[in-house]
Amino acid sequence: MIHRFTVLFLAALLPLLAGAGQAQAAGYRYWSFWDRDGSAWTYATVGPSLARPADGDVQGFRFSVSEDSGDAAKPRGTADFDTICAKTPAKDGTKRVALVIDFGTPADAPSGEQPPAGRTACAQVAGDATTAEALASVAKPLRYDSNALLCAIAGYPTKGCGEQISVEGKDSASTGAADEASAQDDGALGPSVGLIAGAAAVFVLGAAAVWQVRRRA
Incomplete structure (x- = not known):
């Protein structure tokens, strides 16, 4: 069950990572x-x-x-x-x-x-x-x-x-203005706040699922 959960967790995380890459392509x-x-x-x-x-x-x-x-x-x-x-x-x-x-x-x-x-x-x-x-x-x-x-x-x-x-x-x-655009471009060098929050939410849900599996076992 844990291996299956890992696959599901990665599948849920990949769209978030892909979205981050698209956001930077501007x-x-x-x-x-x-x-x-x-x-x-x-x-x-x-x-x-x-x-x-x-x-x-x-x-x-x-x-x-x-x-x-x-x-x-x-x-x-x-x-x-x-x-x-x-x-x-x-x-x-x-x-x-x-x-x-x-x-x-x-x-x-x-x-x-x-x-x-x-x-x-x-x-x-x-x-x-x-x-x-x-x-x-x-x-x-x-x-x-x-x-x-x-x-x-x-x-x-x-x-x-x-x-x-x-x-x-x-x-x-x-x-x-250009300075505003430059600031946004510089900010795109790292993960966005939305990405981090989304990944954290998926991790929390995943951890809860693992706990439930172990509890039932």
Whole structure:
């Protein structure tokens, strides 16, 4: 009887463990920021409000769903600085920054929205301007949240900002800002409270069953 109980106990526990794994498989829908060196894109080390590109730099933005910077989708397109800024001559006291703006795919779009076609733009701004200022000069309206996270470029998407998305692509019940999302992601590194409580409940029930078998014997 004890061996049979062990099998039943494990069978009851497995769905809880599987559910925990599924809960951790989540991504975030957001605008990622990139630098380009030659033909290669690299994830930017600072945000657009802090980055100060030089004249001739190429930078990109991509809207997508990803778990972290390691699997974030890169901007698409091969246009270089000379192509993007071909019609914008150099001017004293300014710099030119080539921007690649990729609005992503329909699969990454929020419910009810359709991503616009990708675009490039040559921003001619003051020599000390940030990337955020360069972007604002060519792709308004921009939208930020209370933590200065870039939420929308050229009005897309119309709502939402860094929200958590389940593995099936459905929005989670709540998240909001990126720091909130990061906190939830960090919390997913260990077993959830629900998992521990569920396992404990199954163990208690199992122990009671064993006691009853022994008592009857």
